Amino acid sequence: METLLQSRDQLVYAEVYISDMLSLKNIFLQSQTLQKLNQNFGVPFLLVKKKDTVLAFATLVLTEKAEIAFKIYESNLTEWEKKNFIFHAEHYFKKKTTANFRNPEQLKSSISRMVSWLNVG
Structure with a gap:
């Protein structure tokens, strides 16, 4: 019988929780080279982790036409990922x-x- 081994480096997709916000804030600030969050941070809704490290997140944003869209902010994802x-x-x-x-x-x-809430801390 063949056994499939799961890699510990497997990507995990998950909804965003308050406990994830510091990691998401750091990814955003580093990717945008900013000191404080701005409206482009949006409202994060989905993230991807490898082991316990958050690598990217998807966030709801408004376009210039006031339409709802999402944007991805990431650090260290391959093109396929x-x-x-x-x-x-x-x-x-x-x-x-x-x-x-x-x-x-x-x-x-x-x-x-x-x-406003995340820029206080």
Whole structure:
């Protein structure tokens, strides 16, 4: 009988929790070379980890036309890993129906509150 071994380096996709915010904030600030978060940080909804390290996250943002979209911020993903994460984020984005995913005014308010809260600490 053949046994399949799972690699400890396997990517894990997960919803974002408050406990993840410091890691996400650091990825964003490093990728944007900023000292403080801005509106482009958005409202994170999905992340990818390898072992216990967060490598990337998808975040809800508003486009210039005030449409809801998502953006990926990452550190150290291969091209294949990034494409795979984008695929997962697109699927998750399409199936969610909560206000932040469908109501631009709600998302705008949520982004402002999130950025203000995270910039305090």
